[in-house]
Structure formats: structure tokens, C-alpha cells
Amino acid sequence: MIPTELLDRLANTGAEVTRPTGSTVPGGLFPDWVLQPESLAQLTALVRILHASAVDWRVDARGRNWGYDDSRVREPGLIVRLARLDRLDLDVELGLATVQPGVTFAQLNEALQAADARYYLPSPGSGPHTSVLGNALERGLLAGLGERERHCRDFLVLRRDGELTRLGWEEAADDRVRRALPYPPGPHLQGSLFQTGGYGPVVVELTHVLPVATELTTEPVLLAGAELTEDLLRCWRDLLLGELVTSTILASPARRRAQGITVSYDGLVLNLYIAATSATMLRAKVLDVQRLARQHGQRLAARFGGGYDDLSILGGDRNHPEAVGHLPEGLEWQTAALPFIPSVVAAFARAVRTDPLLADIPWTLRPLDSRALVWLAPIVYRKENSDSVALLRRRVAAVARLRDEFAVPAYRSGAVRSDR
Known part of the structure; x- marks a missing residue:
């Protein structure tokens, strides 16, 4: 008390x-x-x-x-x-947004639209009313950007003793200079601000680099079959290495079913998002994607189904997040960070598929870049049902055993996890 x-x-x-x-x-x-x-x-x-x-x-x-x-x-x-600290400063010339913790993705994108800016920051699966700053520091992974840490700079930090610091910058430094440069001169401690679970220094402001919005897009899928194969993973990695796709996510059938996405195809699907600044460039990228798919023996098809909305698997509404915590179902994310080595990733997926506790859980794979992937599984349980909670705990233990077996860490485990 x-x-x-x-x-x-x-x-x-x-x-x-x-x-x-x-x-x-x-x-x-x-x-x-x-x-x-x-x-x-x-x-x-x-x-x-x-x-x-x-x-x-x-x-x-x-x-x-x-x-x-x-x-x-x-x-x-x-x-x-820190939801009430919600100042937002846009630099539409440099494509930078300086945000306090209360600024949401919805607020940022509304401001960008009002300014007729050419930039856009896609909302995460947790919804448009999520904090831009908080999501970057603690969740980190965003479609099209990969690991967001490299897109953040110029941190205003309140130490736990109540002292403010720019973390490596002299106070006299020009605002636009600080925000434009990815790091302060000399040694810096920016990495220490991420994944603290709210128990580290208090970040009260940061500047986020904004991606350019592209209107010319297409979203094909690779139909990956019932089992994740090394050929599919090699194709995926080549697409990333060739910078042919802006965003990708591989989803299990259980992940689609959890969201109520009903399609006739019941295998793994690799969703591709291809964007370009001209129709000629878009056609060239699509042709290269088709070539790589054929080269690796993969089936390319038109996009089907909806996007991946974390809250819908709870029966929640991403536009009304205030109600989510009161739903009878709870949500526990389990994760694993994997090297993008086809044999390792395929073996990990096979181990999940053959484990009786994990075979039917919804999961996705998202790339951090062309060299690392994150396996994410949102496991739903009933809060007031002891059997459901017990099953959740067994599943969490099963994922931990797999991580130990493959010698891989969890990805951003959260503030209240026992392993922090």
C-alpha cells in the first residue's frame, strides 16, 4: 500500500x-x-x-x-x-516527427495528412491509438520498418533522480541539427533506453524518422503449403536482400482463423507488400518478384484476407482500446528471435507444428531485416477459467523449452515477465 x-x-x-x-x-x-x-x-x-x-x-x-x-x-x-504529455512537432521538409509519449499513431498520421506531407507511419497491430514513442521503445517491430530502434533519435530523457538530459548532446545544439543526425557525437547510450519495461530512464520525447508514403502498391502472396520449407525461406530472404518488398509477414492458418479470416486455402501464406514511386518501377519489381518465385519453385497469387489486427483475436475493437482490458479473454504474447537461416527457421516451425501444446496456436513470422526474423504467437486465454490459465502456462513453458532447444532469445519480453 x-x-x-x-x-x-x-x-x-x-x-x-x-x-x-x-x-x-x-x-x-x-x-x-x-x-x-x-x-x-x-x-x-x-x-x-x-x-x-x-x-x-x-x-x-x-x-x-x-x-x-x-x-x-x-x-x-x-x-x-504519460498519456497526457502529447506534444507533436513535425518537420515535413526533413520527414521527422518529434513526439511525446501521449502522441498516438492516429494523431501523427492526421497531422501529416493535414500538413499535406508525403510521409506516413503505419499503425501497429495493437491499433492506431497506441503511443508512437512507447511502441518504439517497448514493442519495436513495425511493418515496413522492421526494428524501429534505428528510426529513433534525439531523446529527451528524465533520469530516475529527476534530472533532464539530451543524452550526449550539448544543450546549445540546434534543434534541427540534433533531430536530423542519427546519433550525438562521441559515445552515446541510446540503446539503453529500449526494452526497459518502464523501469529505466523516462523518455519524455524522441524524434522518429518517417517513411515516405507510396500510393503505387500491390500485395501478392506466396502460398507456402502446410509446412514451412527452406526453399520458401530462401525465396523470402532473396526478396528482402533485393529490396523488392516493402513489408512482409508469414502467417499460419491458425493466425488467420483467430481473426475470423476465412479463405479456401489452408496453408501458410507469405504476404508481400510491394511499393514504388512510379508505375514503371512497380512493374519492374513485380516482374522480379515473379522471377524469384519461379526460381525457388513458389506459387504466387493475388492477395486475400484482411490485415493482422492483434485486438480482433480477443473480440476487441482497435478503435476502442479502452474496453480491451475488461474483456473476459486475455492475451499473452510469446516470441522468439531467430537468425534468418532457412534450416534453423524451418526446424523451429516444424518443432512448433509437432508439439501437441503448440500445434494449434496462431503465429506469424516477421523479418527484422534480411538477417533476422521474429516468431510471434498471441495466445488467448479466459481470465476467470483456471483450466484455460493452466493451459496457457503449459504453452508458455513449451515455448520456453523450444527457445532453449534452439538457443534463441525471446523478443522484447515485457516489463512484468519473470525472466526480466
């Missing part, structure tokens, strides 16, 4: 003090309170008070890291939520 005197001091900073709401994850604990400052000054005051106390605390952006660690803490304590 948070002492009343301490809670009063925290409330006197002007931050909003509320009780926690629902969560999708089974691990961790509900915080005693959620504190929401509306300014950097309020946040700084909160952090200094908490630093001097014995209370365990973490920060989150909007509390919508569904299936990882939304609205949870690993020890009794509280959450400092």
Missing part, C-alpha cells in the same frame, strides 16, 4: 491520480495507483518524490502494450502514465 502522506504529496503535484483499469496479461500485479501528469514540470516533480521514496514504480505511455505488460507492475507499487 502507498502511504497516504506520500499519495497526498504526489497528488499535490497536479497529476491526475486514478485507480488502475483492466489488463490482458496474467502476469505481474495491478498497481495501487496510476499517476498521470499533464506537463513535464509535473512529471519531474513526481519522479523526484518517487525517487526519494521506497515505492516501486514504472512508467508507461498509454498503457496499451496489449499482451505484454499493459497496466501491470512486477512488484507492489504504481504506474506513472
Whole structure:
């Protein structure tokens, strides 16, 4: 329990003090309170008070890291939520967006559209009302961009003792210079800001490099059969190495069924997203994709089915995320980071398919780049059903055994996981 005197001091900073709401994850604990400052000054005051106390605390952006660690803490304590810090600065000339934690993908893309900018940042599977900053730091993987860490720069950081720093930059440095350059001069610690689960330094602002929006696109698929083959993986890797595809995702039939996507084909599908700035370039890319597919003995077809929406497998609505944590079903993400070695990836997929606990779970494979893939499985369970929770735990243990067998790590395990 948070002492009343301490809670009063925290409330006197002007931050909003509320009780926690629902969560999708089974691990961790509900915080005693959620504190929401509306300014950097309020946040700084909160952090200094908490630093001097014995209370365990973490920060989150909007509390919508569904299936990882939304609205949870690993020890009794509280959450400092940064959703009300929502300043957004666009540099449409350089293609940069400087965001505070409360800025969502929807807000960013609305601002880009209003500015008639040529840039766009696609929303993640967790929905358009997810924090751009929080998603980059803790979730990290976005269609078309791969690992988002390399697209982030110029971090304004509040240390746990309440001191602000630009992390390697002199305060006198010009704003546009800082934001344009990927790193500060000399040694820097930008990597230490990622995957802290909200228990590290508080990132209160970062600049995100924006991809150019392309109107000329096509979305074919490779029909990969019932079993993931090395030939398909070699074809996929060649497509990435040749920069012929902007975004790709390989989905199991169970993943499509979990979203209610009904198609006659019941095998693995590799979705391809091909984009170009001219019709001539698009045709050339499509011809190269067709050539590589034939070369590797793969079947190319027109796109079918919808996109991959994380919340729909819970029966949730990505446009109304406030209700997701209160659904009777919960969500637990299991992941594995794999080298893009066809024999290894095919063997891992085979091990999943032949494990009785894992054979029917929905999963996808997404590339970080042409040298690494992430296996992601959103496992749904019923929160109030002890048998369902027990099955979830057995499945989590089965995935952990596979990671140990293949000597691969989890990908971004979340703040309340026991292995953090």
C-alpha cells in the first residue's frame, strides 16, 4: 500500500491520480495507483518524490502494450502514465516527427495528412491509438520498418533522480541539427533506453524518422503449403536482400482463423507488400518478384484476407482500446528471435507444428531485416477459467523449452515477465 502522506504529496503535484483499469496479461500485479501528469514540470516533480521514496514504480505511455505488460507492475507499487504529455512537432521538409509519449499513431498520421506531407507511419497491430514513442521503445517491430530502434533519435530523457538530459548532446545544439543526425557525437547510450519495461530512464520525447508514403502498391502472396520449407525461406530472404518488398509477414492458418479470416486455402501464406514511386518501377519489381518465385519453385497469387489486427483475436475493437482490458479473454504474447537461416527457421516451425501444446496456436513470422526474423504467437486465454490459465502456462513453458532447444532469445519480453 502507498502511504497516504506520500499519495497526498504526489497528488499535490497536479497529476491526475486514478485507480488502475483492466489488463490482458496474467502476469505481474495491478498497481495501487496510476499517476498521470499533464506537463513535464509535473512529471519531474513526481519522479523526484518517487525517487526519494521506497515505492516501486514504472512508467508507461498509454498503457496499451496489449499482451505484454499493459497496466501491470512486477512488484507492489504504481504506474506513472504519460498519456497526457502529447506534444507533436513535425518537420515535413526533413520527414521527422518529434513526439511525446501521449502522441498516438492516429494523431501523427492526421497531422501529416493535414500538413499535406508525403510521409506516413503505419499503425501497429495493437491499433492506431497506441503511443508512437512507447511502441518504439517497448514493442519495436513495425511493418515496413522492421526494428524501429534505428528510426529513433534525439531523446529527451528524465533520469530516475529527476534530472533532464539530451543524452550526449550539448544543450546549445540546434534543434534541427540534433533531430536530423542519427546519433550525438562521441559515445552515446541510446540503446539503453529500449526494452526497459518502464523501469529505466523516462523518455519524455524522441524524434522518429518517417517513411515516405507510396500510393503505387500491390500485395501478392506466396502460398507456402502446410509446412514451412527452406526453399520458401530462401525465396523470402532473396526478396528482402533485393529490396523488392516493402513489408512482409508469414502467417499460419491458425493466425488467420483467430481473426475470423476465412479463405479456401489452408496453408501458410507469405504476404508481400510491394511499393514504388512510379508505375514503371512497380512493374519492374513485380516482374522480379515473379522471377524469384519461379526460381525457388513458389506459387504466387493475388492477395486475400484482411490485415493482422492483434485486438480482433480477443473480440476487441482497435478503435476502442479502452474496453480491451475488461474483456473476459486475455492475451499473452510469446516470441522468439531467430537468425534468418532457412534450416534453423524451418526446424523451429516444424518443432512448433509437432508439439501437441503448440500445434494449434496462431503465429506469424516477421523479418527484422534480411538477417533476422521474429516468431510471434498471441495466445488467448479466459481470465476467470483456471483450466484455460493452466493451459496457457503449459504453452508458455513449451515455448520456453523450444527457445532453449534452439538457443534463441525471446523478443522484447515485457516489463512484468519473470525472466526480466
